[in-house]
Amino acid sequence: MGNKNITIGLFGFGCVGQGLYDVLNHSQGLKATIEKICVKDKTKKRKIDANYFTYDKEEILKRDNLNVIVELIDDASEAMKIVRQAMNNGVSVVTANKKMLAENFKELYELQVKNNVALIYEGSAGGSIPIIRNLEEYYDNELLSSVKGILNGTCNYILTRMELENKDYSEVLKDAQASGFAESDPWLDVAGFDTKFKTLLLTIHAFGVVLLPDDILNTGIQNVSYDDILYAKQRGLRIKMLGVSFKSGDKFRVYCLPHFVDRDSELNNVFYEYNAVEVEGAYSCKQTFVGKGAGSHPTGSAVLSDISALTYDYKYGYKKLRKALNGNQKIEDGAKLIEYDFSIKLYIRFQNREQLNDLEILSIEEEYKSANTNYIIANVNFKSLFNIYNKPDNKLFICAV
Amino acid sequence: MGNKNITIGLFGFGCVGQGLYDVLNHSQGLKATIEKICVKDKTKKRKIDANYFTYDKEEILKRDNLNVIVELIDDASEAMKIVRQAMNNGVSVVTANKKMLAENFKELYELQVKNNVALIYEGSAGGSIPIIRNLEEYYDNELLSSVKGILNGTCNYILTRMELENKDYSEVLKDAQASGFAESDPWLDVAGFDTKFKTLLLTIHAFGVVLLPDDILNTGIQNVSYDDILYAKQRGLRIKMLGVSFKSGDKFRVYCLPHFVDRDSELNNVFYEYNAVEVEGAYSCKQTFVGKGAGSHPTGSAVLSDISALTYDYKYGYKKLRKALNGNQKIEDGAKLIEYDFSIKLYIRFQNREQLNDLEILSIEEEYKSANTNYIIANVNFKSLFNIYNKPDNKLFICAV
Numbered sequence: 001m002g003n004k005n006i007t008i009g010l011f012g013f014g015c016v017g018q019g020l021y022d023v024l025n026h027s028q029g030l031k032a033t034i035e036k037i038c039v040k041d042k043t044k045k046r047k048i049d050a051n052y053f054t055y056d057k058e059e060i061l062k063r064d065n066l067n068v069i070v071e072l073i074d075d076a077s078e079a080m081k082i083v084r085q086a087m088n089n090g091v092s093v094v095t096a097n098k099k100m101l102a103e104n105f106k107e108l109y110e111l112q113v114k115n116n117v118a119l120i121y122e123g124s125a126g127g128s129i130p131i132i133r134n135l136e137e138y139y140d141n142e143l144l145s146s147v148k149g150i151l152n153g154t155c156n157y158i159l160t161r162m163e164l165e166n167k168d169y170s171e172v173l174k175d176a177q178a179s180g181f182a183e184s185d186p187w188l189d190v191a192g193f194d195t196k197f198k199t200l201l202l203t204i205h206a207f208g209v210v211l212l213p214d215d216i217l218n219t220g221i222q223n224v225s226y227d228d229i230l231y232a233k234q235r236g237l238r239i240k241m242l243g244v245s246f247k248s249g250d251k252f253r254v255y256c257l258p259h260f261v262d263r264d265s266e267l268n269n270v271f272y273e274y275n276a277v278e279v280e281g282a283y284s285c286k287q288t289f290v291g292k293g294a295g296s297h298p299t300g301s302a303v304l305s306d307i308s309a310l311t312y313d314y315k316y317g318y319k320k321l322r323k324a325l326n327g328n329q330k331i332e333d334g335a336k337l338i339e340y341d342f343s344i345k346l347y348i349r350f351q352n353r354e355q356l357n358d359l360e361i362l363s364i365e366e367e368y369k370s371a372n373t374n375y376i377i378a379n380v381n382f383k384s385l386f387n388i389y390n391k392p393d394n395k396l397f398i399c400a401v
Numbered sequence: 402m403g404n405k406n407i408t409i410g411l412f413g414f415g416c417v418g419q420g421l422y423d424v425l426n427h428s429q430g431l432k433a434t435i436e437k438i439c440v441k442d443k444t445k446k447r448k449i450d451a452n453y454f455t456y457d458k459e460e461i462l463k464r465d466n467l468n469v470i471v472e473l474i475d476d477a478s479e480a481m482k483i484v485r486q487a488m489n490n491g492v493s494v495v496t497a498n499k500k501m502l503a504e505n506f507k508e509l510y511e512l513q514v515k516n517n518v519a520l521i522y523e524g525s526a527g528g529s530i531p532i533i534r535n536l537e538e539y540y541d542n543e544l545l546s547s548v549k550g551i552l553n554g555t556c557n558y559i560l561t562r563m564e565l566e567n568k569d570y571s572e573v574l575k576d577a578q579a580s581g582f583a584e585s586d587p588w589l590d591v592a593g594f595d596t597k598f599k600t601l602l603l604t605i606h607a608f609g610v611v612l613l614p615d616d617i618l619n620t621g622i623q624n625v626s627y628d629d630i631l632y633a634k635q636r637g638l639r640i641k642m643l644g645v646s647f648k649s650g651d652k653f654r655v656y657c658l659p660h661f662v663d664r665d666s667e668l669n670n671v672f673y674e675y676n677a678v679e680v681e682g683a684y685s686c687k688q689t690f691v692g693k694g695a696g697s698h699p700t701g702s703a704v705l706s707d708i709s710a711l712t713y714d715y716k717y718g719y720k721k722l723r724k725a726l727n728g729n730q731k732i733e734d735g736a737k738l739i740e741y742d743f744s745i746k747l748y749i750r751f752q753n754r755e756q757l758n759d760l761e762i763l764s765i766e767e768e769y770k771s772a773n774t775n776y777i778i779a780n781v782n783f784k785s786l787f788n789i790y791n792k793p794d795n796k797l798f799i800c801a802v
Contacts, residue, residue, distance in 0.1 A: 022684075023684045026544065027544075029720075128688060130535055130539040137538075138531040138534060138706050139706070140706070140709055141428045141429070141430065141431045141709045142702055142705075143427065143429070264670070266670060268670070269667060269669070281702065282427065282698075283424045283529075283699065284529040285529065285692065285696075287529060287692035288690070288692065289690055290689040291685065291686065292685070295686075297685075297686070298684065298685055298686055301543055301684035304684070305539050305540070308541055309538070323429070
């Protein structure tokens with residue numbers, strides 16, 4: 001049982017930061033207190049005593065009575081500066097910033113080794129689902145073959161409401177923004193970038209393979225229409241935005257795409273802001289973890305669990321990564337382990353044929369045309385999807401069949 | 402990362418023992434070897450070298466080059482003798498014997514404290530689902546309100562096949578026995594005792610409350626008929642055998658009964674030998690874990706994960722239990738924390754009205770009579786269910802509504 005007292009310097013007091021504050025206040029037996037909170041906006045009214053707050057990050061980073069920094073701000077590059085400085089000061093860090101982690105993983109791993117401090121981040125993938133800890137601790141000797149899941153609460157919330165309420169994308173998105181389930185700029189969520197950052201982290205902990213965000217293809221739900229939802233519905237399927245990472249011979253396939261999910265799948269019944277992760281191993285077979293993927297208290301509880309783990313000096317062992325490194329200190333470029341040149345079967349809805357020109361279509365299995373909408377079911381060379389990747393003006397809706 | 406070499410003395414080489422042997426042989430990087438295996442049956446043909454085997458338990462218990470005993474035999478009282486002796490010798494134990502654990506928990510906890518050895522048992526509940534480890538490590542500071550689940554693969558296998566194949570209980574049970582999904586004496590499984598042992602263990606790790614098996618009511622599926630399956634089907638429900646343990650004010654309600662589960666529940670889509678556990682907390686909200694609950698390799702992989710945990714000297718912290726003990730050494734009788742006197746709404750199928758005499762029926766909401774079958778939906782005083790508990794001649798099928 002952990003006996004260490006934790007004194008926390010907190011960065012950020014938004015949704016998750018306030019959730020952590022609540023959860024920590026109601027937790028019994030955990031010796032952890034928030035000493036100081038660094039925020040940006042001086043004009044914002046805060047729910048708690050003004051003495052907690054500072055606007056100067058150095059005031060937290062230079063204090064020597066803090067033993068944990070909890071980083072919960074939006075800005076990934078500012079977060080990286082804070083985390084780097086804290087770790088170099090020998091202070092352990094808890095974060096939920098998947099973008100920062102995904103973009104800077106190599107440096108963050110090296111900072112852990114060099115400074116012998118912990119960096120833990122259960123809240124960064126799967127919200128309240130303890131997936132990273134389980135990959136690290138429970139499946140450490142299991143021959144895993146696949147990790148995939150519904151990793152973005154915003155996408156799942158939008159897709160669920162479109163289907164259950166027979167509504168179109170733009171209408172549901174507006175509602176979602178009004179009720180806090182989508183950001184005012186939803187691009188990172190709906191275009192699959194958030195899913196990708198999380199998939200990248202799961203790939204590290206499942207397989208010991210470290211990728212850069214640009215190594216992983218993502219297309220999202222930003223062009224989904226009610227026609228697509230209906231297509232799925234009529235066939236007893238549901239559209240789910242999935243991040244997938246699995247072994248394919250000696251290599252791996254890692255990508256983030258909307259998928260048609262059938263009725264028997266555990267993922268089919270995961271609604272609204274819930275997330276789910278499926279882990280497949282040679283011996284444990286298929287395991288599914290379902291839980292709230294977003295929100296103040298669920299993510300706050302994941303952060304709390306990380307803080308609690310620090311009371312007994314927990315660190316990720318990075319067992320799969322260290323096995324892959326085989327004694328080397330330098331993390332190699334994982335992209336060479338990724339397969340890009342393969343055929344993938346896709347449902348593609350388009351307005352006019354020219355929109356398909358960027359894709360290397362190998363064969364068309366079905367084709368549907370009408371005044372309102374057209375789609376094909378086609379086998380496409382996967383790597384050609386990078387031609388349309390991250391282009392907001394691309395109007396295709398692509399869904400893995 | 403664990404660096405300790407593990408040398409194992411294994412008791413039992415049945416389904417799970419052989420599964421462990423396979424899994425261990427294919428695991429990479431784990432420094433664990435089975436040195437000797439104690440088995441009972443001298444005539445049985447074994448798949449591996451005869452030198453592995455002994456028929457004398459002392460030959461394993463008295464060796465001093467073994468640092469872990471893995472106990473995987475059927476007989477709970479014989480298992481307890483082995484485990485007690487091993488722990489008193491200062492050797493850590495991995496087991497999957499839920500009956501032994503449930504019947505002897507107090508002594509087994511005291512043996513851990515007294516001898517400062519580990520006793521870990523992830524394979525004992527939820528098969529391959531890492532539920533105990535998660536309750537222990539991840540939800541250690543979360544205010545949990547409920548843990549419930551499909552915990553017995555045999556019951557779920559029988560109920561699934563009855564529903565999907567429109568078959569009656571006896572037919573499916575025979576099939577299940579022939580294909581190894583049910584024991585030749587299925588009573589412990591189908592009457593809910595196995596579910597109860599597991600529910601008892603989950604209650605310890607979720608709430609720190611230690612009960613005896615007889616403190617927990619269980620009725621099972623031994624009297625389920627296709628009429629019941631049909632009743633559920635027509636209403637969009639499924640019958641699932643559940644173990645439940647949840648807070649009710651200052652007390653707890655803990656019992657194991659068949660339940661009608663509705664379509665939106667994560668538990669509805671859990672089929673065949675799969676198990677599922679739902680954990681609800683104040684902040685993490687509802688989390689569901691789904692995975693194979695039985696079988697040689699899934700349970701073997703859970704045992705392997707325990708062995709792996711011993712390479713870095715893992716022990717259960719029993720955080721909730723120790724908080725409940727509040728410094729005392731002696732575990733108190735948890736039964737006084739359990740609520741028995743409350744009204745529970747049940748579907749009860751019966752042949753004649755006298756069969757209901759043992760139950761304290763508070764009110765009847767629906768009543769159905771026909772030449773073939775009769776049922777009532779009634780509010781029943783929960784404690785009166787103990788009047789029919791563990792009576793093989795009781796012919797009622799009872800299902801929580």
